[in-house]
Amino acid sequence: QVELVESGGGLVTAGGSLRLSCAASGATFVIDGMAWFRQAPGKKREFVADIQWGGDRTYYTSSVKGRFIISADYSRHMMYLQMSSLQPQDTAVYYCAARRGSTYYITGDYQYWGQGTQVSVSS
Numbered sequence: 833q834v835e836l837v838e839s840g841g842g843l844v845t846a847g848g849s850l851r852l853s854c855a856a857s858g859a860t861f862v863i864d865g866m867a868w869f870r871q872a873p874g875k876k877r878e879f880v881a882d883i884q885w886g887g888d889r890t891y892y893t894s895s896v897k898g899r900f901i902i903s904a905d906y907s908r909h910m911m912y913l914q915m916s917s918l919q920p921q922d923t924a925v926y927y928c929a930a931r932r933g934s935t936y937y938i939t940g941d942y943q944y945w946g947q948g949t950q951v952s953v954s955s
Contacts, residue, residue, distance in 0.1 A: 867942060870922075881896065881913065
């Protein structure tokens with residue numbers, strides 16, 4: 833079992849920045865990749881970014897490219913999301929997820945999930 837705990841959410845004004853962190857523990861040796869998803873009120877959970885564990889290959893949804901950066905510290909089993917130029921439409925609960933296997937992007941590809949951290953962007 834892999835446990836994931838997010839931190840770093842909060843309230844920020846439009847144009848501001850936040851850095852989210854995700855700490856992985858437990859059977860981390862099974863992780864092939866990790867990702868951030870987000871879910872806004874009344875909407876489906878959507879993919880934000882993914883990082884291939886140990887290889888640094890990254891993937892982003894188009895709406896965050898150039899604004900968000902996903903990274904990881906493998907020795908500490910930590911993943912990060914640096915968010916810049918935040919906009920009100922980025923407001924959501926952000927979830928950390930981990931996968932076993934090579935496919936990514938859809939929620940079903942990820943077996944482990946954190947509880948989420950709220951990010952609110954005011955205009």
